[in-house]
Amino acid sequence: MFDFYFEIPLVIRLFLQGLAVIMVIFPIAGACSMAERKVAAWIQDRPGPNRAVVPWVAWIPFLGTFLQRLGIFHVMADGGKMLFKEDSLPGHVNKFYFVLAPIVAMIPALTTVVVVPFGAYLDAAGKIIPVGLAPLDVGILAVFAVSSLGVYSMILAGWASNSKYPFLGSVRASAQLISYELSMALSVLPVFLWVNAPGMEATMGFGRVVEFQSQPGFLGGMWFGFLMPLSAFIFFVALFAETNRQPFDTVESESDLVGSFHTEYGAFKWGLFFVAEYSHMIVGSGVFMLLFGGGWNPLPWVPLADLVGWLAQITPLASHPLFVGVLSISIFLGKVLAMIFLFMWVRWTLPRFRYDQVMKIGWQRLLPLSIANLLFYAIAIAFIQK
């Protein structure tokens, strides 16, 4: 049925696949900004954005009002505003780096998606094959490496803006991101120690991690979030710091730094920073879900293959690879969105840490904790897998 697709040259095919993924991530990142405002409104018990509407949609009797109340047209209104607003370039900035910074923000945010598998399908033998752009053996390292380049956008933006608050923000950004990268990398090591059991081929990819979370039995079906709660917690906290989300958003804390590194930015350049932040969140949530949340498995102790088996009893169509692919991608996306909701929930629950507290948590609490965690699991895994 899809043979014609495989006759296209490989380069064009890969290009199309990459484009398809970007075309999903970009609108989700945009929609997240809307969801953020809606969730904020919901938590603060107010209606939130509910005015913008396209006239001919408003004429639809029931649905029109519903969509308007939902606020989805505000996304388009915001996007339109950002595109058509005057793109100001302040006189006192270093123009080259000022323009470069938002672009640099987007590149790592969208590049990390390449190595993150986002779904799976069953091949003819009933084996789960992950779906992703480039299933590399060094998956997690690639994510860390490329996402660590994101700090340059903030550094460059803050420096090129040539004013006080953006500069302070960029200095904070570089210190904070480097501090939390350490605990983040150390916290995932137990997972990879566990999945690289003796006698197996070594890998740092995500496929194996999810495979280990979808085995039969009590320990096999257990998601790593339950098996290694401390690792998951450290990764979760470090993820907040790495994505500059509250309570770790000292980098762009509005109350003491105006807007920090993007104070001088406006229109679409500012929008790019925004989309990059949400793309980071999406990829980060995806990685969290792959490592600790079971990936594309619907529930703990219920792997995808079982669900497909049950559905296949109802209709044989369910075991079609296309259906399984769509199902697994929907499950995974659902989990990622739930995680992003958690990000927003935390934002309106915890107050922002002071900068010295951020440093203290990073170096004096999280780092020793993650080292102790690694040691504990290294010894435990050595005993269990002997």
Place this chain on the structure above:
Amino acid sequence: MASILFLLFSTLTVLCAVGVVVNKNAVNAAGCLLLCLVGVAGLFVQLDAYLLAFILLLVYAGAVVALFLFIIMLLDVQGRQSFGFSGITTFAGLMAFALLLTGLGTIAVKGHLDAPRLNRLAAEGANLKPYAQQLFTTYLLPVQIIGFLLLIAMLGVIVLSKKHATEEPAK
């Protein structure tokens, strides 16, 4: 395809490496260094040495150059002071250049790469296990010594920076 990518990345690497040295503005130089590292990582990927490529990005491009930029901004080095070459610097530079030329010349004249070794390179570079095996067996002593050196450097930095923090608490 591969040769085009190789030309692309090697040109990027060499041009940026020249840029690091020539640039008067320290921020530009750091930017060039960053791009140079990305180019080298690209070359590693072409050799199927994904691990090396991503560790290079993670450690050097992601952390070290970020710290360089951090320091450059903190000290506000804008390249106002032009570097005049003193006698000793010129001498050291010339010596290094001569060494480099000798090394390159030796490789060009005498060196040759074993074809079977080159074939094995891909298999060894793509997987983590050979790296770990080598690090924990053949190269255990050098790894330990380098680790020790880094520890000493770290302790030295802590001791040096503590001196200034006697009257005011750090951070």
